[in-house]
Amino acid sequence: MKALQYLNKYFFKYKYRLLIGIIITVASKFLALQVPQLIRQSVNIAEDYTNGIVSDLPIVKAQLLNNILLIVGAALLAGFFTFLMRQTIIVMSRLIEFDLKNEIYQQYQRLSLNFYKQNQTGDLMNRISEDVSKVRMYFGPAIMYSINMLVLFVVAIIKMYNIDPILTNYTLLPLPILSISIYILSRVINKRSTIVQQYLSKLTANAQETFSGISILKSYGIEHKTMVEFGTLANEAQDKNINLFKAQALFFPLMILLIGLSNILVIYIGGMRYIEGTISLGVIAEFIMYVNMLTWPVAVVGWVTSIVQQAEASQQRINEFLKHEPEIKNNQEQPSTIEGTIEFKNVTFTYDDTNITALKNVSFKLEKGKTLAILGNTGSGKSTIINLIARLYDVDTGEILIDGTNIEQLNLNNLRQNIGFVPQEAFLFSDTIKNNIKFGDENASNAKIEQAAKDAYIHHNIIEFNKGYDTYVGERGVTLSGGQKQRISIARAIIKNPNILIFDDCLSAVDTETEEIILNNLHKISRNKTTLIVSHRVSSVKNADVIIILEDGKIIQKGSHNELVNIDGYYKELYEQQLLEKEI
Numbered sequence: 001m002k003a004l005q006y007l008n009k010y011f012f013k014y015k016y017r018l019l020i021g022i023i024i025t026v027a028s029k030f031l032a033l034q035v036p037q038l039i040r041q042s043v044n045i046a047e048d049y050t051n052g053i054v055s056d057l058p059i060v061k062a063q064l065l066n067n068i069l070l071i072v073g074a075a076l077l078a079g080f081f082t083f084l085m086r087q088t089i090i091v092m093s094r095l096i097e098f099d100l101k102n103e104i105y106q107q108y109q110r111l112s113l114n115f116y117k118q119n120q121t122g123d124l125m126n127r128i129s130e131d132v133s134k135v136r137m138y139f140g141p142a143i144m145y146s147i148n149m150l151v152l153f154v155v156a157i158i159k160m161y162n163i164d165p166i167l168t169n170y171t172l173l174p175l176p177i178l179s180i181s182i183y184i185l186s187r188v189i190n191k192r193s194t195i196v197q198q199y200l201s202k203l204t205a206n207a208q209e210t211f212s213g214i215s216i217l218k219s220y221g222i223e224h225k226t227m228v229e230f231g232t233l234a235n236e237a238q239d240k241n242i243n244l245f246k247a248q249a250l251f252f253p254l255m256i257l258l259i260g261l262s263n264i265l266v267i268y269i270g271g272m273r274y275i276e277g278t279i280s281l282g283v284i285a286e287f288i289m290y291v292n293m294l295t296w297p298v299a300v301v302g303w304v305t306s307i308v309q310q311a312e313a314s315q316q317r318i319n320e321f322l323k324h325e326p327e328i329k330n331n332q333e334q335p336s337t338i339e340g341t342i343e344f345k346n347v348t349f350t351y352d353d354t355n356i357t358a359l360k361n362v363s364f365k366l367e368k369g370k371t372l373a374i375l376g377n378t379g380s381g382k383s384t385i386i387n388l389i390a391r392l393y394d395v396d397t398g399e400i401l402i403d404g405t406n407i408e409q410l411n412l413n414n415l416r417q418n419i420g421f422v423p424q425e426a427f428l429f430s431d432t433i434k435n436n437i438k439f440g441d442e443n444a445s446n447a448k449i450e451q452a453a454k455d456a457y458i459h460h461n462i463i464e465f466n467k468g469y470d471t472y473v474g475e476r477g478v479t480l481s482g483g484q485k486q487r488i489s490i491a492r493a494i495i496k497n498p499n500i501l502i503f504d505d506c507l508s509a510v511d512t513e514t515e516e517i518i519l520n521n522l523h524k525i526s527r528n529k530t531t532l533i534v535s536h537r538v539s540s541v542k543n544a545d546v547i548i549i550l551e552d553g554k555i556i557q558k559g560s561h562n563e564l565v566n567i568d569g570y571y572k573e574l575y576e577q578q579l580l581e582k583e584i
């Protein structure tokens with residue numbers, strides 16, 4: 001129950017709803033428990049009449065009718081209260097489910113990039129959906145039936161002891177056996193349920209990955225292999241599920257067996273005591289009713305225990321994520337103004353998971369409003385510099401200063417709001433082109449959206465689509481070409497109008513003519529903005545104020561285009577080679 005303690009705050013939040021629910025439940029059970037008593041009285045009246053103790057038939061009939069009316073009235077009221085009980089407690093569980101999902105979602109938003117690399121999307125989805133559903137069962141049915149059972153048990157047993165303690169002892173004899181069996185079974189169910197949830201996460205993650213990469217799978221013709229892998233995993237999950245259900249299936253037969261035993265005991269011991277003249281016939285009828293009224297609550301003990309065990313297992317998985325502290329924290333609550341001067345001072349950075357030192361003692365300074373271009377072979381650390389400026393990671397040694405302040409001391413939201421980032425792989429949401437561009441500025445007018453698209457040299461393509469800016473982009477923008485996606489991604493960054501613009505090799509999928517047009521536009525837009533361009537092409541970087549060349553995480557050359565073409569080295573070689581390619 002340790003993991004579930006985390007949820008006590010929600011009980012506190014909805015305490016009034018819970019309290020009303022409890023009162024209603026108690027009232028409904030009190031009413032239901034009036035019925036066996038009335039049955040006893042009715043049987044006794046009939047017995048007294050047959051034994052000749054009472055001889056006035058009209059009085060007997062009137063008493064019986066009175067009892068019947070009371071039984072119907074109590075049953076109707078109990079039913080109405082049961083309806084109200086569901087309205088309060090089950091509705092409370094739905095509200096808590098909603099709150100918990102929001103809490104997890106907000107935590108997902110806070111978590112750093114590293115967390116997403118370590119955990120699969122399917123698993124994240126599973127915890128926020130499947131696991132939360134299991135936890136909801138604890139708030140709703142488990143609590144409702146527990147209160148139900150507790151009231152029935154306490155009230156019925158007190159009543160039974162008051163009538164005949166000896167018969168009650170015999171009737172309740174099978175209960176300790178039941179409790180022990182339930183306890184043992186619940187432990188088994190808990191273990192198996194955790195395994196089932198883990199397999200469900202694996203299955204979801206596998207399916208999610210397959211659907212995301214479906215075009216690759218199809219083009220490589222490996223659908224069959226993927227199906228076999230999925231099939232194997234699904235079979236394993238099925239086995240684990242069957243194991244779980246085998247344990248769960250034992251519950252009801254066990255309950256029915258032990259309740260049946262109680263019934264036999266009531267009839268046998270009750271019959272003997274009736275013959276002895278210790279109890280009336282009505283008591284046997286009343287006890288049989290109690291035993292049967294207790295059947296469901298006793299059966300529910302097992303069910304509730306397994307719900308609580310499963311909820312505990314699920315909440316443990318949810319807590320793992322909720323308690324995960326984001327590595328990148330906002331250390332500055334006060335707003336920070338970002339103008340755009342960027343300085344790297346002896347920055348060294350190693351990726352935790354791969355242990356690759358991507359940057360080694362890198363230093364440079366870029367004044368506000370200037371353009372820096374970064375060139376270098378693949379894997380030399382270009383994107384890493386960009387990632388560090390957006391504070392997707394924190395540096396190991398050295399420091400990054402923005403306008404003279406250490407980046408870790410700036411308000412994280414303000415920093416990211418001031419960066420327009422175009423990643424290497426353009427990502428578009430399943431939404432219209434317009435909304436994909438507007439993502440950079442929620443309040444942008446149509447004119448502003450069009451201007452951004454014109455600057456990114458994509459407007460002429462968009463208006464050719466049947467629905468223009470309202471064209472729906474499929475998941476990951478599958479209906480657009482790579483170059484079109486890149487340009488929409490550029491428009492999204494431009495419309496944000498940030499002080500720092502970052503283009504991470506985002507013109508790789510467009511031809512050199514288009515590149516030239518976009519670069520000219522960007523030159524105008526980014527006049528007063530600090531701009532970083534990562535590229536493999538000299539044509540993209542030649543107008544930059546400073547160009548740095550990276551090799552294996554170190555800066556090996558630094559200077560303007562004119563300076564670097566006159567020095568032997570990487571840049572000059574690249575320039576000559578690309579010049580030659582152009583001529584060919």
Ligand SMILES: Nc1ncnc2c1ncn2[C@@H]1O[C@H](COP(=O)(O)OP(=O)(O)OP(=O)(O)O)[C@@H](O)[C@H]1O
Nearest residue numbers: 351353354356358377378379380381382383384385
């Ligand atoms: N998210 C990551 N986790 C772990 N290691 C990474 C990660 N990203 C990059 N690396 C490693 O860090 C090194 C530098 O990568 P980086 O992406 O900065 O290079 P790059 O110059 O941008 O390459 P490219 O031109 O291919 O985009 C590489 O060796 C890469 O394997």
